[in-house]
Amino acid sequence: MVIVYFILILTGVIMVHELGHYLFARLFKVKVLEFAIGFGPKIFSVKGRETTFRLNVFPIGGYVRMLGEEGEEIADEEEKEKSFYAKPAWQRFLITLAGPLFSILAGYLLFLPITLNWGIALPGIDEVVPGSPAEEAELRRGDVVYSINGKIAFDTSIISNEIQKGLPVELVIIRNGEKKSLRLIPRMYPETYEFVLESAEGTPSGKLVSVNGNRDTSVLKEFVNEYVVLEFEGGTVKGILKQFNEIPARYMIGISFSGLAPVFKKDIYFKEGLFVFKKGDRIVRVEDQEIEGWQDLVVLYQRLTLGKDAMMVSLQGNDLEWWRGLSGSVRVVIKRGDSTIEKNVEASFLKNILETPDLLEMGVPRYKPKNPLEAVNLSVKACNYVLLTTASSLKNFFRNVQTGQIVGVVGLAGVISAASKTGLEAVLTVVAVITISLGVLNLLPLPALDGGRIIFSLVEMITRKRLNPQVENIIHFLGFIFLMILFLYITFLDIGRMMGI
Known part of the structure; x- marks a missing residue:
C-alpha cells in the first residue's frame, strides 16, 4: 500500500509541475508534442489533437516536450x-517559470x-527546569509556544536560535486556548557531558571529581572505547566508555519540548487477542523511573536500547542524572481510569511500542485558529518557512555542510510510509512540502533544470543576443548527466541512512 501511496503522490506532484509548463506553452x-x-x-499513452499524453515506467520526474525545444530544424513555416x-x-521565460511556480502555489x-x-x-x-528563567516566568508543562520575538514557532529551532542570542525574548504562549505574552532573559548554562558506560559498576553521586586519577575531567572525551574509573563525590564508577557527547555552554531558558504523551492512542495486543495496554492507559512508571512526559x-527508550549492564550519564555543571539500561522483563505501572x-512486559516489546x-x-494538541x-x-x-528551509537545505547540501536534510526517491518513500501510518493530515502535509520543495529545487540555476533554462532566457532578454539552441541543448544534456550522478549519490545516502551507515 505504501508503494501505491508513493506512486500516486509522486505522480500528482509531477503532474501539477508539468501542467504549469503545458498551460503556459498553450497560452503562447x-x-x-x-x-x-x-x-x-512507456506504460501507456493517449493521443490528443496535438499532444501525446504518456505515463512512463520510472516515476522520478516528468517532462513537457515542445516543438523545436531540442533545437531541431523545422521546414514548415507554419509549424515553425x-x-x-x-x-x-x-515568453520562453514564463513557460519555463510556470512549472516551479505551479508547484509552489499548489503547496x-x-x-x-x-x-x-x-x-x-x-x-x-x-519540562520546566526548577529555578530557571522559564519557571520564574511561570511557564508550565502543556503550554504551547506560538511565537518568539514576533516569529511564529513552526519549529523548535526557531525558538532555540532566538534564545541562543542571549538577549531578552518575548514569548507568546497558548494556555487553555488563550494567548499570553511573557518576557524572559536567557541564562548561560555550563557545558554538558553525556556518555554511556558498558559493563558499568558502581553508583555515581555528586560532582565528577576525577577521570582515571586526572582531576581535569575534560579529558574524559579522550578515553572513548577504553576502560575508565570515574571518581564522584559520593562514589566510584567503572566501565568501558562507549559513547561521549559534549554540548558546549549555551544560553537557555530552562525548558524541554514536548513530543508524544505516555498515553496510548489505541489498544495494544501482545498475541492471540490478549490486551497488554488499552486505549487511554497512561504509563506512570517503568521499573524505578517515573514517566510524566516526552523527555x-x-x-526510557535509551535505557531499553542500552541493555542491562550499561549506564547512561548526563553531567551539566554540578547537576548529575544517570540511569541503568533495561533488558529482559520490566515492570510497567499504568493508570487506567481510577x-x-x-504489568510485566519484555523490554524488547516495550521498545517496539515506542518505535511504532x-x-x-x-x-x-494542534493549534486550530478560531479566526479564518x-x-x-x-x-x-x-x-x-518550508520554502526558505528548503532553499537553505539545498544551499548547505552544495556546500557539503549538511546532507542529512536532503532525501531522494528512497528517502521520500520512507517519509511517505511514516506519514501514511499517522493519518490523512500527515500525508497531505508531506505532499504540500514535497511540491514546494520540487518547485524550489527546479529553480536552481543548473543546466537541465528549469532554473538553468530561466538563466538562458534572462541573459537573452538582457543582452538581446540568443545562444544557438543546439549549443544550449548540449549544455542542458551535460547538466542532465550531472543530475543523474547527483540522483545516484543522494540515493546512496538514502540507503546508507536506512542501513545506519
Missing part, C-alpha cells in the same frame, strides 16, 4: 511559428485546508 501557442509523467519506457525557440525570450493552496481542518503543529513545553519517554495496574508510529497521543483570517495568515507563513 507553442505546440506541445508530449506531456509525460516519469521517464523510461509554433516552435519553442520561435517565441520571444520573455500554498494545500496548506490552507490542512490548517483550517486540523490546525497547525506548534512546539509544546514538556521521560526519550530516556485504577493503577502493574501513531500508538501514543501527542503531548500537546488567522488560519490563512498561518498557512502562508508556514509555507514561507
Whole structure:
C-alpha cells in the first residue's frame, strides 16, 4: 500500500509541475508534442489533437516536450511559428517559470485546508527546569509556544536560535486556548557531558571529581572505547566508555519540548487477542523511573536500547542524572481510569511500542485558529518557512555542510510510509512540502533544470543576443548527466541512512 501511496503522490506532484509548463506553452501557442509523467519506457499513452499524453515506467520526474525545444530544424513555416525557440525570450521565460511556480502555489493552496481542518503543529513545553528563567516566568508543562520575538514557532529551532542570542525574548504562549505574552532573559548554562558506560559498576553521586586519577575531567572525551574509573563525590564508577557527547555552554531558558504523551492512542495486543495496554492507559512508571512526559519517554527508550549492564550519564555543571539500561522483563505501572495496574512486559516489546508510529497521543494538541483570517495568515507563513528551509537545505547540501536534510526517491518513500501510518493530515502535509520543495529545487540555476533554462532566457532578454539552441541543448544534456550522478549519490545516502551507515 505504501508503494501505491508513493506512486500516486509522486505522480500528482509531477503532474501539477508539468501542467504549469503545458498551460503556459498553450497560452503562447507553442505546440506541445508530449506531456509525460516519469521517464523510461512507456506504460501507456493517449493521443490528443496535438499532444501525446504518456505515463512512463520510472516515476522520478516528468517532462513537457515542445516543438523545436531540442533545437531541431523545422521546414514548415507554419509549424515553425509554433516552435519553442520561435517565441520571444520573455515568453520562453514564463513557460519555463510556470512549472516551479505551479508547484509552489499548489503547496500554498494545500496548506490552507490542512490548517483550517486540523490546525497547525506548534512546539509544546514538556519540562520546566526548577529555578530557571522559564519557571520564574511561570511557564508550565502543556503550554504551547506560538511565537518568539514576533516569529511564529513552526519549529523548535526557531525558538532555540532566538534564545541562543542571549538577549531578552518575548514569548507568546497558548494556555487553555488563550494567548499570553511573557518576557524572559536567557541564562548561560555550563557545558554538558553525556556518555554511556558498558559493563558499568558502581553508583555515581555528586560532582565528577576525577577521570582515571586526572582531576581535569575534560579529558574524559579522550578515553572513548577504553576502560575508565570515574571518581564522584559520593562514589566510584567503572566501565568501558562507549559513547561521549559534549554540548558546549549555551544560553537557555530552562525548558524541554514536548513530543508524544505516555498515553496510548489505541489498544495494544501482545498475541492471540490478549490486551497488554488499552486505549487511554497512561504509563506512570517503568521499573524505578517515573514517566510524566516526552523527555521521560526519550530516556526510557535509551535505557531499553542500552541493555542491562550499561549506564547512561548526563553531567551539566554540578547537576548529575544517570540511569541503568533495561533488558529482559520490566515492570510497567499504568493508570487506567481510577485504577493503577502493574504489568510485566519484555523490554524488547516495550521498545517496539515506542518505535511504532501513531500508538501514543501527542503531548500537546494542534493549534486550530478560531479566526479564518488567522488560519490563512498561518498557512502562508508556514509555507514561507518550508520554502526558505528548503532553499537553505539545498544551499548547505552544495556546500557539503549538511546532507542529512536532503532525501531522494528512497528517502521520500520512507517519509511517505511514516506519514501514511499517522493519518490523512500527515500525508497531505508531506505532499504540500514535497511540491514546494520540487518547485524550489527546479529553480536552481543548473543546466537541465528549469532554473538553468530561466538563466538562458534572462541573459537573452538582457543582452538581446540568443545562444544557438543546439549549443544550449548540449549544455542542458551535460547538466542532465550531472543530475543523474547527483540522483545516484543522494540515493546512496538514502540507503546508507536506512542501513545506519
